[in-house]
Structure formats: C-alpha cells, structure tokens
Amino acid sequence: MTAVIKADNLAKTYGDVQAVKGVSLSVEKGALFGLLGPNGSGKTTMIRMLTGQTRPTSGSASVLGIDVTQDPVGIRARVGIIPEQETPPSFLTAMEYLKFVAAVRQIPEIGKKADWWFDFLDFADKKDVLCKDLSRGTRQKLMFTQAFIHEPELALIDEPLINFDPIMQDLVKDYLAKYVKNGRTIFISTHILEVAEEICSEFAILHKGTLLHTGPVADLKARGEHLPAFFLSLVGKGRHV
Amino acid sequence: MFELFIAMVKEEWRVHSTMFGSLSFALFPFLIFGIAFMGSFLIPVVKRTLPVGNLSIIIHAMYLMLGLMVGGFGMLGNEVMNRRFGQASFLAYSARSLPISERTIFANFVVKDTVYYFFLWVFPFAFGYILAAPFLGIPLSSTLFLLLTLTLSFLFGLCGIFFLSTVFSWSKPVFWAFLLLLGVGFGGIMASGLNPAILFPPLMLHEEFSWWNLGLSCIVLAYLFVVSLWLFNPESVGSEKKHPDLFTPVLGRLSFLPNPPLAAKDAVDLHRSGSLIGQTIFSFVVPLGVIWFFLSLMAQFFPPHALLFLYAVTTGVIASTMYTWVTMFDAFGPYACLPVAVSTLIESKLTTFTILQIIPAVFIAAVSILAGEAAYLVPAVVLGLSVSFYAVGIMAWLCGLSPNVLVYDVKVLFEYLLLVGVVITVFSALSFINPWYALGSVILAVPAWLFIRQAKIRWDAVDPQGF
Ligand SMILES: Nc1ncnc2c1ncn2[C@@H]1O[C@H](COP(=O)(O)OP(=O)(O)O)[C@@H](O)[C@H]1O
Ligand SMILES: [Mg+2]
Numbered sequence: 001m002t003a004v005i006k007a008d009n010l011a012k013t014y015g016d017v018q019a020v021k022g023v024s025l026s027v028e029k030g031a032l033f034g035l036l037g038p039n040g041s042g043k044t045t046m047i048r049m050l051t052g053q054t055r056p057t058s059g060s061a062s063v064l065g066i067d068v069t070q071d072p073v074g075i076r077a078r079v080g081i082i083p084e085q086e087t088p089p090s091f092l093t094a095m096e097y098l099k100f101v102a103a104v105r106q107i108p109e110i111g112k113k114a115d116w117w118f119d120f121l122d123f124a125d126k127k128d129v130l131c132k133d134l135s136r137g138t139r140q141k142l143m144f145t146q147a148f149i150h151e152p153e154l155a156l157i158d159e160p161l162i163n164f165d166p167i168m169q170d171l172v173k174d175y176l177a178k179y180v181k182n183g184r185t186i187f188i189s190t191h192i193l194e195v196a197e198e199i200c201s202e203f204a205i206l207h208k209g210t211l212l213h214t215g216p217v218a219d220l221k222a223r224g225e226h227l228p229a230f231f232l233s234l235v236g237k238g239r240h241v
Numbered sequence: 242m243f244e245l246f247i248a249m250v251k252e253e254w255r256v257h258s259t260m261f262g263s264l265s266f267a268l269f270p271f272l273i274f275g276i277a278f279m280g281s282f283l284i285p286v287v288k289r290t291l292p293v294g295n296l297s298i299i300i301h302a303m304y305l306m307l308g309l310m311v312g313g314f315g316m317l318g319n320e321v322m323n324r325r326f327g328q329a330s331f332l333a334y335s336a337r338s339l340p341i342s343e344r345t346i347f348a349n350f351v352v353k354d355t356v357y358y359f360f361l362w363v364f365p366f367a368f369g370y371i372l373a374a375p376f377l378g379i380p381l382s383s384t385l386f387l388l389l390t391l392t393l394s395f396l397f398g399l400c401g402i403f404f405l406s407t408v409f410s411w412s413k414p415v416f417w418a419f420l421l422l423l424g425v426g427f428g429g430i431m432a433s434g435l436n437p438a439i440l441f442p443p444l445m446l447h448e449e450f451s452w453w454n455l456g457l458s459c460i461v462l463a464y465l466f467v468v469s470l471w472l473f474n475p476e477s478v479g480s481e482k483k484h485p486d487l488f489t490p491v492l493g494r495l496s497f498l499p500n501p502p503l504a505a506k507d508a509v510d511l512h513r514s515g516s517l518i519g520q521t522i523f524s525f526v527v528p529l530g531v532i533w534f535f536l537s538l539m540a541q542f543f544p545p546h547a548l549l550f551l552y553a554v555t556t557g558v559i560a561s562t563m564y565t566w567v568t569m570f571d572a573f574g575p576y577a578c579l580p581v582a583v584s585t586l587i588e589s590k591l592t593t594f595t596i597l598q599i600i601p602a603v604f605i606a607a608v609s610i611l612a613g614e615a616a617y618l619v620p621a622v623v624l625g626l627s628v629s630f631y632a633v634g635i636m637a638w639l640c641g642l643s644p645n646v647l648v649y650d651v652k653v654l655f656e657y658l659l660l661v662g663v664v665i666t667v668f669s670a671l672s673f674i675n676p677w678y679a680l681g682s683v684i685l686a687v688p689a690w691l692f693i694r695q696a697k698i699r700w701d702a703v704d705p706q707g708f
Contacts, residue, residue, distance in 0.1 A: 053577045054704045077580035089506065089575050091513040096488035103492060103502035104579050128483040130513070147578070 004029050004154050004185045005050060009059035011209075012045050019045040021209040022059060027187055027202070032180045034196040034217075035189040036227075037206035038235060043189035044084045046206070047158050050187070051081050064154060077105070080147035080155040087139050090132035094123070094142050097131060101146045110149065117145040120175075121168070137163045144172065148179075155179075156187045161195060173199055197227035207235050245346070249353040270365040272651045277369025281377060300387075301394045301444050304363065306531055308398020310524070311358040312406075348470055355399055363395050386450070393443040393458050400465035402527070407469040409519070487512070503581070503589035507567055511593075520566045521600060529556060529604070543673075549614045550672040550679055553605050553621040554665050557628030560601035564633045565644045567593045573642060584697035587637055591693065594633060601625055620679035624672060627682035627689075628665055634692030635660045641700035 005027035012020045020042040027033045035043050048054040050063055052072020061068045063075045088097045095114060102110040118124040121141040126134060134142065140163040147155055161169050169192075177199045180186055190196055196203055197217065204214040212234045220230060367388040374384040409416045430440065439445065442458040492505040511517040532555055536548055543551070567590045576586060605625045609618040639657055640647040647653045664685065672679035 048577075051578070073580045073582045073585075076578070081578035083574070083578045085574075087575070089510070091510045092488060092506065093484050093486070096486055096509070099486070099488050099492075100502055100506055101579065103505075104581060126481070128485070129481050130484060133481060 002029050003027060005033075005061070005063050005187060007046075007050070007059070007061040010046070010049060010056050010061050011058045012042075012049060012054065013057045018209055020049070020206075023206070023209075023211045024059075025204055025211065025214055027185060029185055030180055030183050032176060032186045032199055032201045033188065034200035034203040035187065035206060036191065036193065036196055036203055036231060037189075038191065040208075041206045042209040043206055044158055047081075047084075047156050047187070047189055051076055051079065051156055053083075078152060078154070080150065080152035080157075082143050082147045082155075082157040082160045084158040088131040088134075088142050088146075091130060093128050093130055094118075094134065094138075095127040097142060098146060098149060101149065105150050107150050113149055114145075117149065121145065121171070137165070137168070140164060141168075152184070154185045154187070158189045159191070160188065161190065161192055169195065193228040193231055203227070205231060205234055246349050246353055249349055250357055253353065253357050269651055269654075270361055272654065273362060274365040274369040277366040278373050279369075281370050281373035284377060297447055298444065301391065301441065301447065302531060304391045304394035305398040305441075306528055307358075307362055308395040308400075309402050309527055309531070310398075311354060311362070311395075312399040312402030344470060351403060351466070351469075355396070359392070359395065363392060367391055387447070390443045390447040393446065393462075394441075396462050397441075397443060397458075400462050400469070403469045404465040406519070407472045409522075411472045484513075498589075498592055500585060500589040500592065503586065504592055507589070507593045511567075520563075524562065524566070525559060525600065525604075529559060533608070545612070546614055546617055546676045547673045549609060549612055549617060549621055550624060550676065551669055552608060553625040553679075554628050554669050556601050556605050556608075557625040558632055558661065558665065560598060560625065560629040561632035561636060562644075563597045563600070563629075564590065564594050564636055566597070568642050569645045582701055583642065584701045586642060587693075587697055587700060590642070591633065591637065598626060598629060601629060617676045617679075620672065620676055624668060624679040624682045627685040628668065630689045631664060631685040631692075632661050634689035634696070637696040638692040638699065641696065641703075 003026040005025070007023055007025050009022045009024055010020060011018070011022045023042075023046065035046060037043050045054070049056050050061055050068060052068050052075050055069060064078055066075050066078075068075065088094075089100075092100060095118075098114045098117075099110060102108075114127075115124075118127050121144065123138050123141050126138050131139065131142070140160070144157075144160055147157060147160075161172060164172060173195055176186055176188070180201075188196075188200070200217050202214070202216050205212045213230075217227065220227060367384075370387065371381070371384045374381060405416070405419075408419060439448070442454060442461065446454045446458065487509050488505055491508050492501055495501050495504045495508065498504045533552060536552055536555075573583060573586065602622050602625070605622045606618055609615055609621050614621070635657055636644050639653050668679065668682050668685075671681065
C-alpha cells in the first residue's frame with residue numbers, strides 16, 4: 001500500500017492560537033479517511049495545510065508525493081477540494097462557474113459531465129442562475145461538483161454535507177463510498193459522526209489541535225463499539241455532556 | 242436602529258483592522274493629522290504664490306473629492322461585499338433576516354459610512370490645522386469655522402455621489418438627462434465669465450457666513466439624502482433570473498492573453514456587476530473632472546503645457562487605482578481550491594488593468610486636444626500611462642491583491658506616497674522644462690517591471706488573506 005497523504009508533526013499557529021499542534025498521520029491509497037473533531041479542533045486548518053492554502057508553522061507533509069510547501073499549486077492541480085466556507089464567484093452562473101473551473105484545470109469539453117452533475121444533484125433548473133442568487137444548499141452542490149468534476153485521484157473535502165437535506169446527504173454518501181472503490185482516495189472532515197461511521201474506512205479524532213486517536217473503523221466495530229459513543233468518550237472527557 | 246448602526250461601524254473597523262492589527266490601523270487618522278499639522282506651516286509660503294481665495298478653493302475641493310470618493314466606494318460597497326464575502330457574511334445582508342426594512346438598513350449603511358470616514362479622514366485633518374493655527378496666528382474661531390465648511394464640502398461630495406448613483410441605478414435616461422443638465426448649467430455659468438466654484442455653497446459660506454446659506458446647505462444635503470433613500474431600490478435577492486452563457490464566448494475571444502480563464506472571469510464580472518461603467522464614471526471621470534476644473538483655476542500660474550502635463554500625471558495616478566477596481570471584488574478564497582497561485586492571479590489582474598488603461602489613454606488624448614495642446618498629445622499620454630504603470634507596480638508590490646484594505650496601513654500608505662511622490666515630482670518638473678522630456682518617462686517601465694516581479698515573489702511567499 002502507498003500513502004497518498006503523509007503528515008509529520010504538522011503544526012499551525014495563528015498569532016497566539018495554536019490551531020494544530022503537531023499532527024502526524026498517513027492516509028493510504030483507496031481509503032475514505034474521516035477527520036473528526038468538534039468545532040475549532042483544527043480540521044479546516046489541517047485541510048488547508050494539506051492543500052497548500054496555508055503554510056505549516058512547523059512540521060512537514062506531502063500529498064501525492066508532493067511536498068506541501070514546495071509545490072502547492074501542483075498539489076491543487078491534481079486533487080479536488082471542497083473548501084469549508086468559500087462560495088462560488090457571484091457574477092458567474094452555475095454553469096459558467098463549472099466552465100471556469102474546467103478552463104483553469106485545463107479539462108476540455110465539460111458539457112456532458114456538467115449535465116450529469118446537474119441531474120445527479122438535482123439542480124439543473126439553477127444552471128443559468130448567477131451564483132450570488134443561489135441558496136446555500138445549491139452553492140454547496142456546486143462546490144461539490146467542482147471538486148469532483150475532473151475525477152481527481154484524491155479529494156479533500158471539508159464538511160461537504162453540512163448544508164444538505166437528508167435525501168441529498170444519502171445520495172452524496174453513496175457517491176463517496178463508491179468513489180473510493182477503484183483506488184481513489186477521499187479525505188473528509190466532518191462532525192456528523194453517524195455518516196463517518198457508515199462510510200469511512202479509517203478515521204482520526206482531532207481535539208484542540210491534537211490527534212487523540214487514529215485507526216480503522218472496522219477495529220471499532222469489531223470491538224462492538226459505536227463511533228459516536230467512542231468519540232464522546234474521548235472528546236467529552238472533562239466536559240459535561 | 243442605533244444598535245444596527247453601532248454594529249456596522251464595528252464591522253467596518255474589524256474588516257480594516259484584521260488586515261494589519263488594530264494599532265497600525267488606528268495610527269491612520271494620526272498620520273492624516275500629522276500631514277495637516279505640518280502642511281499648515283506651509284500656508285504662509287503658499288500664500289505668497291497663490292491668492293488666499295484659491296487656497297481655500299483647493300482645500301474645499303479636496304474635501305469635496307474625498308466625499309465623492311468615500312461615497313463612490315459606499316455605493317459600490319454592496320457589490321463589494323456581495324462579491325467578496327458572499328451574501329450572508331455582512332450585516333448589510335444578514336440584517337435582512339431581521340424585522341427591519343431594506344431602506345432602514347441602507348440608511349444605516351450610508352450614515353455609518355459618513356460617520357466612519359468623517360473620523361478617519363475629515364476630522365483628523367481639520368484637527369491638525371486647528372492645532373497649528375495658534376503658531377500661525379490664525380484665530381481659533383476661523384479654524385473652527387473652516388472645520389464646518391470643510392465638513393459641508395465633504396457631505397456635499399458624499400450625498401452628491403449617493404444621489405447620482407441612486408439615480409443611475411434607478412433610471413439610466415434620467416441619469417444622463419440630469420448630467421446633461423448639470424453640464425449645460427456649468428457651461429452656461431462659465432460662458433458668462435463667472436467661476437462656478439464661487440457658487441459652491443460651502444465656499445460661499447466660507448467667504449461670508451450667513452445663517453441663510455448654512456440653512457440652505459443643510460436643506461440641500463438633506464434633500465439629496467432623502468431623495469437617494471426614496472429612490473433606493475432594494476435589489477431583489479434570490480431572483481432566479483437566467484443568464485445566457487457569456488463566459489465561453491469571452492474565453493474564446495481572450496485566448497491570446499496569458500491566463501484566459503481568469504481574464505474572462507474578470508471581464509464577465511465587470512460587465513455583469515455594472516461596475517465598469519459605474520467605476521469609470523464615479524471613480525475616474527468625476528474626480529478627474531473636478532481636478533481639471535480646479536487646475537484650470539490655476540492656469541495663470543503655469544505655462545499652458547505645464548498644466549496639461551500636471552493633469553496627465555494626475556490622471557496616471559488615478560488610473561493606477563483601476564487596479565483596485567479589479568481586485569476589490571475578488572478575495573483569493575474562491576481560487577484557493579483551484580491550481581492558481583497568488584502570483585498568477587496578480588498577473589491576471591494586471592493584464593485586465595492593462596486593458597483598462599485604454600480609458601486613461603483616450604481621456605488624456607481628448608484633454609490634450611480640448612486644451613488646444615494637441616501637439617503634445619503623445620508625450621502627455623506616454624507620461625500618464627508610464628506613471629500609471631509605475632504606480633500600479635508599487636501598489637502590487639506593497640499590497641498584493643488587497644490594495645483597498647492595505648491603503649489604511651500607515652506604513653504601506655507612507656511608502657506608497659514616498660515612492661510615487663518622488664517620481665511624479667521629478668517627471669512633472671522635467672516636462673515643465675521641456676514637454677518632450679515627458680517621453681523619457683517610459684524609463685519607468687523598468688522599475689514597474691521590477692516591482693511587479695518582486696510583488697509576485699513576495700505575495701506567493703505569504704498566506705493569502707481572506708480579505
Ligand atoms: N485564519 C485564522 N486566523 C486566526 N485563527 C484561526 C484562523 N483559522 C482558524 N483559526 C483558529 O484555529 C482554530 C482551529 O480552527 P479550524 O481549523 O477552523 O477548526 P475546525 O475546522 O475543526 O472547526 C480555531 O480556534 C480557530 O479560531
Ligand atoms: Mg472547519
């Protein structure tokens with residue numbers, strides 16, 4: 001097995017906030033890796049460092065064999081990313097945005113693929129509407145589409161399900177589970193633990209910037225434990241849950 | 242609604258201060274204060290060459306300009322927020338979920354801008370002058386009076402531009418008719434040999450105080466403000482209007498540029514947001530019109546060609562701010578998930594900037610002809626564009642993709658003023674000596690290129706900011 005993501009003692013400090021405090025982890029090819037943690041635990045910061053959007057304060061990491069500080073653009077050319085908050089550009093229509101993404105990524109002829117996605121995520125009626133006029137859920141669908149439209153070998157997705165209704169969550173969950181079947185990898189951050197338990201093959205628990213646990217979901221299941229309860233037992237310690 | 246107002250002021254402060262720390266930002270008014278304080282000591286010197294009346298015209302004109310610029314930004318503020326932060330992130334947007342009318346929100350927004358920029362710009366400047374007054378033997382009462390008339394000038398600029406921009410978005414024909422009427426009025430007054438500036442209410446008030454004039458000024462201001470509010474048409478959010486694909490054809494047409502998709506996106510943005518026309522009118526033609534007008538008042542103090550070159554340099558500096566037109570809407574955020582480096586984005590913004598330079602080129606050419614100096618058209622255009630490219634190089638180097646926000650960083654502003662100031666002084670002086678020396682300004686392409694190259698290296702090495 002080969003590691004597509006390797007982080008070694010990765011840390012990030014913003015001013016006097018230590019967002020991530022020396023995290024080491026490795027993600028194998030073909031894994032659906034869940035990064036779990038409460039709000040503010042450093043999940044977004046991890047994803048931003050791994051995709052070269054922000055520089056680690058210390059430590060190192062490589063993604064698809066590329067060092068994150070050496071060639072961040074090279075990494076972003078090969079992976080797909082769903083950022084936590086970003087919204088697509090206001091004055092492009094949904095379709096134009098996908099064409100923009102395709103042009104930047106230099107994928108020729110995107111029309112059919114785009115149409116498939118508009119159908120799949122059920123927002124074909126919105127494809128000529130300006131992004132600024134789209135609802136949150138629709139924008140999330142669009143951001144989801146742009147991350148997968150080039151079928152990257154690795155996708156790093158930050159809370160991708162948060163604005164979706166249960167039906168859409170189900171659809172997307174299936175998509176992700178199938179996506180990794182033929183050797184592609186997904187690194188997903190979420191705090192919806194039930195989803196993580198259902199689809200992830202591996203998971204890590206991040207709390208206040210420190211990794212509390214990492215391992216296969218199967219091990220947990222073999223012990224007859226459930227992820228939500230396990231999560232709370234680790235993270236909820238010292239808190240009144 | 243006072244809570245909303247306070248919250249909006251806080252928000253404005255936060256946006257500005259997150260960029261470079263509250264302290265550095267808080268120093269900004271002190272810098273303005275310092276400039277005014279020291280500048281005041283130049284008054285006796287200036288008085289020897291300029292009649293006092295002209296000096297007060299110039300200062301009032303500056304404040305009118307300031308009001309125009311702040312207002313111009315405020316007008317586009319909604320668009321700025323929209324493009325840059327997405328709808329939900331700003332109070333002007335999120336307040337929509339509160340039981341408050343859009344008009345109230347807009348009114349709060351306008352008042353916030355006024356108060357905020359008053360304390361950022363107007364007050365520190367007047368205060369510097371007030372503190373310098375005793376040393377210059379100027380009676381305190383006359384300085385306080387100046388504070389009043391300057392504030393009025395500022396408000397005239399602000400309310401004027403708010404009024405014009407609301408009329409502009411309310412009805413284009415009415416807007417053009419209104420401008421035409423204004424132009425004819427001005428032309429008429431000038432043709433009759435009067436200087437229209439002396440009819441500017443704050444200046445009239447400054448010349449001779451009368452309650453009648455003060456009252457009238459306030460009524461006109463209130464009128465402009467109320468009419469703007471009344472005409473204000475809350476844009477319908479969530480309107481699901483369909484737009485045909487504009488991106489693909491534009492992309493095809495721009496394929497000769499270095500980064501076609503980025504350039505095409507800028508073009509579509511400028512077109513759809515209406516900011517190309519809006520910005521050209523409110524951030525370029527209007528300020529330059531005002532400057533032209535006041536420069537021409539000083540015609541007797543300069544040889545005729547000098548005025549043209551002074552104007553070309555000024556146009557160049559203002560043209561360099563077109564870089565802010567193309568960067569102000571675009572945070573790096575949406576690009577961060579794509580294989581685009583900050584340096585690539587800077588490069589592409591500068592490409593769009595370069596295309597926009599057609600506007601100042603045509604403008605300077607037209608002015609040379611109108612001023613009867615067509616013989617110097619080429620050196621004037623070359624000087625203007627060289628200054629613009631040099632200044633934009635400095636801006637890109639100092640501010641990367643955030644010139645609008647970083648300008649309030651005292652250190653950045655100071656470096657900009659210094660680097661640009663020295664160069665424009667040298668080249669204005671050279672062109673005064675001999676108009677054809679202005680052609681020598683092409684040499685500025687070298688530092689411009691070097692600064693841009695350094696800008697790319699510098700801004701690739703730091704984390705892109707959210708603003
Ligand atoms: N750009 C930033 N500047 C300052 N602090 C930040 C920044 N981004 C994140 N943080 C802080 O870092 C910590 C981790 O944040 P984040 O990575 O967003 O966590 P999560 O995604 O798990 O909610 C939080 O305390 C957050 O306030
Ligand atoms: Mg997060």
